[in-house]
Amino acid sequence: MTDSNVIVVVDPVSSAVYFGNAIQAKGYRAVALISVKKLSASLKRLQDLKEFQHIVYAEDLDSAIELLSRLRVCAVVPGSDLGVCLADKISNYYGLVGNLIETSLSRTDKGSQKATLIRKGVAVGWGIEMEASDDKRETLKLLKYPVVVKPCRGTGSRNVKMCTNISEVDESISNIRNNAEARGDEERKVLVEEYLGGEEYFAVTANYGISGDKQLICFAVYEKITRGRSPSVYKNIRSLPLDDGRAQFAFRYVKAVNAALDFAYGINDVELKIGLRGPLMIEQNGRVPGALVPKLIGLCTGVDCYQLALDIYLGEKVTPISSLVFQRHFCICCLISERSGVVEKINGLEEVQNLKSFNMMSLHVDVGDHVDLTLDFLSSWGMVFLVHDDLDVLQAESEVVHEKLSLQYQSRRV
Known part of the structure; x- marks a missing residue:
């Protein structure tokens, strides 16, 4: 891979994995640059890189530049929240179009986002960034509850909790700071914010x-x-x-x-x-x-x-x-697991596929898989995509999806 005109997508996840074919359609070679090798299982299933012609691994700017040095990098695209800061740095290094590296943090960190908006006079709910449950504890006692506790750099609503008292805040902060899937201290920072x-x-x-x-x-x-x-x-x-x-x-x-x-x-x-x-x-x-x-x-x-x-x-x-x-309009139906268990059967597949508005379906489970109770976006067991020109049809058929498409679980052993 030398002397090629390439477009680099940094940490492509979910929708961004489809940049690969779009890049090739424009006559460039598609490079996926992965800065985070260890993703949670729920994010890993969203990182299908088959559309990319080349995959390289670089954790920081220096290693990225070394790997890309023999290529003609023509554009750099952030492929997920994980890749925003590094994408900004690489585009800045090459003098390419990109957003300011000086303010990258405000586009990735939820606490920094709030602080920036407040400083620049844009209306936003209040928030307190915390690094430990004892930090600013006196302030927590004065809050108007309920509040929301979330990771400053979380995704998919994972570990986002509503809290009605300081004990629940302490528990939520502890869960975020002890999250085994967190990558370093940056992903253990906590935002306590106003419930809107x-x-x-x-x-x-x-x-x-x-x-x-x-x-x-x-x-x-x-x-x-x-x-x-x-x-x-x-x-x-x-x-x-x-x-x-x-x-x-x-x-x-x-x-x-x-x-x-x-x-x-x-x-x-x-x-x-x-x-x-x-x-x-x-x-x-x-x-x-x-x-x-x-x-x-x-x-x-x-x-x-x-x-x-x-x-x-x-x-x-x-x-x-x-x-x-x-x-036309779309409705994305996120499939909700009502409990944890081992899947014995998936009901309603044919009925849903025969709906007038049915476009496609993406299921994250199969018969024999263990599923957890759905508590956020990432723990949904799949999605059904409906498209139609009539909003009333979408409303009615989305209700059918949730009524008919369901998991049947294996009996629990006593």
């Missing part, structure tokens, strides 16, 4: 450069359920029309968030709630959204998010897409 009321949404934005041009390319609402102290058990993710009043209201806020966090180039998503105080950020994700949302945007609008992102990072002259309309 209101409906939860995400907005996907194309950011065209330091000129400030930004475009809303997807707006969707989350339907979640609370299980015990786990507030983010995903059930459905539904796209909404871009001219919906909530979408336009949220986008004005999201533009301010991205500007404050110096996200000038590429496609990212911002999760937020809209309540009595208006839109307030939950978190910003400095890479393309997961759950195959880029592919679904393409199915519904004709816009190829992968080609669009690559054009931006390649420094092509890209302007906002005219007349961007969702001709």
Whole structure:
């Protein structure tokens, strides 16, 4: 692999694994640069690298530059939250299009995100970053409960807990700090934050450069359920029309968030709630959204998010897409396991596949596998993707998915 024009995707996970074919379609060689070799099982299953022609392993900038030294690196793309900081550093080293390395942390660390927004005058709920349960303990006693405790660098709502008193906060902090899957102290930092009321949404934005041009390319609402102290058990993710009043209201806020966090180039998503105080950020994700949302945007609008992102990072002259309309809509049904156990049978597969809106299905379990109780996004046992031009059809058929598609468990031995 020498003297090749390549595009590097750093730590591609979930939707970003599909950059491989998009890169090759543009006439470049696709390189997956892996900086984190040891992923949790739930993330590892989302890192299928078969579309990439080359896979290299580098934990830091120096080793990455050494491995890439014989190549002509033409663009660098962050493939997950794990890869944002290193992608920024590599693009800066080569003088390529990318976001500022000085503010990379504010695009990856949830505590830093909140602090940056507060400093720059963008509305956001309060949060306290903690490194040990005893740190700032006196402050915890004064909090208005409930609060949410989460890892500053977590993903998929893993280890996110709602707490109603200081004892539950202590327990949640301890669980994060003792998490066997955490990679170093950075992933053991904890954010204690205000619990926000209101409906939860995400907005996907194309950011065209330091000129400030930004475009809303997807707006969707989350339907979640609370299980015990786990507030983010995903059930459905539904796209909404871009001219919906909530979408336009949220986008004005999201533009301010991205500007404050110096996200000038590429496609990212911002999760937020809209309540009595208006839109307030939950978190910003400095890479393309997961759950195959880029592919679904393409199915519904004709816009190829992968080609669009690559054009931006390649420094092509890209302007906002005219007349961007969702001709169809999507619903992502996240499959919820009601208990742990060994799968004996999966019910309802044929009925779901025969739905008018059925597009595709991704199951993470098979007969004979052990599944855990679903407590977050990553512990969902699969996803069903529905696409249709009628929102009412999507609503009705998503209910069918959750009613019919279920796990039958082996009997427990006494």
